[in-house]
Amino acid sequence: MLQVLFDALSLGSLYALGALGIALIFGVMRLVNFAHGDVIAFSVFALLWPSTDAVAIVFAGQMPWFLLIPFILAVGAGLSVLSEIVVFRRFRHASPATMMIASFALGFVIRYFLLMLFSSRPKSISLLPALSQPVEILGARMPLLQLITILATIVMLFALSVFVRKTRFGLEMRAAAENFTMARMLGVRANRVIMGAFALSGALAGAISIILGAQTGTADIQMGGAVMLMAFIATVIGGLGSLEGAVLAGFLLGAASVVMQTVLPPEARPFRDAFVYGAVILVLLFRPQGLISARGTKERV
Amino acid sequence: MTNLPKVKSVALRTISTPLILSAVLVVLALITVAYGSRPFNQTMIDIFVRVILVTGLYIFVGNSGVLSFGHIGFTCLGAYAAAWLTMPPMMKELSFPGLPAWLKALQLPYGPGAVLAGIFAGVFALIFGRILMRLSGIAASIATFAMLAMINTIYANWESVTSATNSVVGIPIVRTIWPYLIGAIAAVFIAWAHAISRHGLALRAARDEPTAALASGIDIPKVRLVAFTLSGAVMGLGGALMAHSIGVVTPDTFYLGLTFITLSMLVVGGIGTLTGAVMGVVLLSLLIQGLRWLERGVPVGESTFALPGGLQEILLGVVMIVILARRPSGLFAREFALPAWLGAGRGKSSAAPRNVPAGDA
Numbered sequence: 001m002l003q004v005l006f007d008a009l010s011l012g013s014l015y016a017l018g019a020l021g022i023a024l025i026f027g028v029m030r031l032v033n034f035a036h037g038d039v040i041a042f043s044v045f046a047l048l049w050p051s052t053d054a055v056a057i058v059f060a061g062q063m064p065w066f067l068l069i070p071f072i073l074a075v076g077a078g079l080s081v082l083s084e085i086v087v088f089r090r091f092r093h094a095s096p097a098t099m100m101i102a103s104f105a106l107g108f109v110i111r112y113f114l115l116m117l118f119s120s121r122p123k124s125i126s127l128l129p130a131l132s133q134p135v136e137i138l139g140a141r142m143p144l145l146q147l148i149t150i151l152a153t154i155v156m157l158f159a160l161s162v163f164v165r166k167t168r169f170g171l172e173m174r175a176a177a178e179n180f181t182m183a184r185m186l187g188v189r190a191n192r193v194i195m196g197a198f199a200l201s202g203a204l205a206g207a208i209s210i211i212l213g214a215q216t217g218t219a220d221i222q223m224g225g226a227v228m229l230m231a232f233i234a235t236v237i238g239g240l241g242s243l244e245g246a247v248l249a250g251f252l253l254g255a256a257s258v259v260m261q262t263v264l265p266p267e268a269r270p271f272r273d274a275f276v277y278g279a280v281i282l283v284l285l286f287r288p289q290g291l292i293s294a295r296g297t298k299e300r301v
Numbered sequence: 302m303t304n305l306p307k308v309k310s311v312a313l314r315t316i317s318t319p320l321i322l323s324a325v326l327v328v329l330a331l332i333t334v335a336y337g338s339r340p341f342n343q344t345m346i347d348i349f350v351r352v353i354l355v356t357g358l359y360i361f362v363g364n365s366g367v368l369s370f371g372h373i374g375f376t377c378l379g380a381y382a383a384a385w386l387t388m389p390p391m392m393k394e395l396s397f398p399g400l401p402a403w404l405k406a407l408q409l410p411y412g413p414g415a416v417l418a419g420i421f422a423g424v425f426a427l428i429f430g431r432i433l434m435r436l437s438g439i440a441a442s443i444a445t446f447a448m449l450a451m452i453n454t455i456y457a458n459w460e461s462v463t464s465a466t467n468s469v470v471g472i473p474i475v476r477t478i479w480p481y482l483i484g485a486i487a488a489v490f491i492a493w494a495h496a497i498s499r500h501g502l503a504l505r506a507a508r509d510e511p512t513a514a515l516a517s518g519i520d521i522p523k524v525r526l527v528a529f530t531l532s533g534a535v536m537g538l539g540g541a542l543m544a545h546s547i548g549v550v551t552p553d554t555f556y557l558g559l560t561f562i563t564l565s566m567l568v569v570g571g572i573g574t575l576t577g578a579v580m581g582v583v584l585l586s587l588l589i590q591g592l593r594w595l596e597r598g599v600p601v602g603e604s605t606f607a608l609p610g611g612l613q614e615i616l617l618g619v620v621m622i623v624i625l626a627r628r629p630s631g632l633f634a635r636e637f638a639l640p641a642w643l644g645a646g647r648g649k650s651s652a653a654p655r656n657v658p659a660g661d662a
Contacts, residue, residue: 094629109618116611277447
């Protein structure tokens with residue numbers, strides 16, 4: 001029982017972090033960033049030296065953890081900001097569909113760039129191996145990593161909410177998310193806010209890539225995809241643009257997946273995802289604006 | 302009311318678009334036949350299949366302005382339905398032991414099989430659409446994606462009826478180009494006929510001005526449902542023909558990869574126009590082929606010039622970004638139409654009503 005709870009929480013953490021990364025960018029520029037998953041993959045591969053061998057040549061990954069973690073976060077943030085400067089800045093006034101396809105095209109470019117350097121074979125890496133040792137808490141055995149994932153997510157969410165609520169930059173970002181034109185007229189610098197949102201989102205992608213890399217022990221150019229899709233769904237059912245909603249929905253989705261895995265009869269288990277997605281459609285039917293609807297996204301007449 | 306003559310004049314004013322597009326497709330087919338090489342023939346068949354898929358996507362996405370990530374699910378339904386209908390009974394026994402006996406004994410030629418597959422997909426689109434069309438905007442997009450994921454999960458796990466993730470082999474392969482050409486032209490004309498029909502006009506009105514459309518008495522979920530069903534059927538037909546063009550189906554053939562490729566072709570071509578749908582496929586496919594050709598190596602004097610592997614996809618992505626940055630509403634934001642002096646209508650009104658670029662998604 002406790003095991004289920006921790007499984008749900010750690011999967012939910014992953015989805016919540018991903019959803020937050022997508023919601024941050026959506027909030028300031030109405031962009032659904034499909035390149036997010038590829039930023040996750042890129043952050044892991046930044047640790048490796050380019051080669052097409054199956055065994056990874058660890059390069060930057062040999063750093064001690066207190067350097068390694070900031071390094072990955074910085075790589076994610078850097079790539080994300082770069083993508084804003086090079087690509088998305090040109091799409092500020094484009095329709096959401098156009099931006100979405102542009103972000104998909106960018107993700108495509110990043111993925112095949114990685115493929116060119118590293119080949120499509122998954123590579124085994126040992127990222128922070130100390131974390132996979134099991135620990136025992138209240139009678140449930142689980143890897144230390146799971147515990148750290150949950151704790152780190154809580155810390156990050158707390159830090160982020162303080163940042164968004166208490167700092168000037170956070171205030172500017174919330175203002176921009178609510179009414180971008182008005183915020184600019186009141187002296188919020190558009191480029192700075194948008195770049196800040198991209199940097200935060202990229203750093204969150206880096207955090208996900210650390211967790212995924214340590215969990216699976218492999219680096220795979222596809223690794224960001226599955227998390228990003230779930231995160232994307234979480235962002236929408238949370239209420240697009242609402243950060244709290246994204247986090248809440250991320251945890252709910254994680255919980256739904258884990259709970260269905262244990263509750264469903266064995267012959268229905270392979271179809272688990274079909275049930276999860278069915279639940280997503282149901283939630284959308286009853287709350288098309290999302291669980292927590294953000295102000296400023298409703299249509300005005 | 303004076304409805305009838307008016308509809309006729311809209312048809313006359315806009316028929317040049319599907320005619321020109323069909324002419325483009327016929328010319329491509331004739332070049333292929335004249336050229337006579339097999340790989341080239343296969344490339345062209347792929348292009349025609351994608352024309353069907355993207356045109357099907359346009360019927361819903363272009364007219365409603367709601368981005369759908371789920372249409373490839375109908376392609377999946379159509380492709381498997383074609384496999385069920387056209388494979389020899391013995392092969393079916395191997396791949397699909399769980400099918401009902403009458404279906405196992407049945408073996409149709411590919412033509413009726415493809416039409417039935419389209420109808421099958423259309424029926425499912427009608428059922429899903431009944432539920433999904435109440436949503437709009439990004440919620441609808443995500444719900445269609447959830448539908449795609451559901452279809453994929455079911456087809457990838459229902460061992461006895463879909464052979465799960467194993468490739469289904471034994472679908473009769475059709476190598477002549479004509480059925481694909483006919484399918485593509487049929488899709489273009491279906492899309493055109495829908496676009497100028499009462500439902501199509503109402504749907505585009507709802508896309509551009511939802512509040513005004515609602516106030517004018519347009520039942521938005523209903524007109525969306527019509528387009529969704531029709532486009533689901535066209536996607537199913539495309540799926541059936543796709544199955545016959547490659548001879549193998551797996552559930553993952555019809556998942557995110559194909560979804561994004563078809564959506565990209567539509568958006569790069571021009572999301573709001575039929576011309577954009579068709580020409581987006583043709584141009585992007587030719588670009589992909591050209592890059593593949595460069596990747597294989599081109600003799601330049603003594604040496605061969607070849608792109609390193611993987612660069613093809615990167616260049617494709619870069620080209621797409623550049624096109625979208627330059628022309629956010631796609632390459633063809635206006636329909637192909639005969640110039641006014643050729644008499645395709647009365648002067649200024651020869652610009653078809655669907656020339657408006659897509660609004661919100």
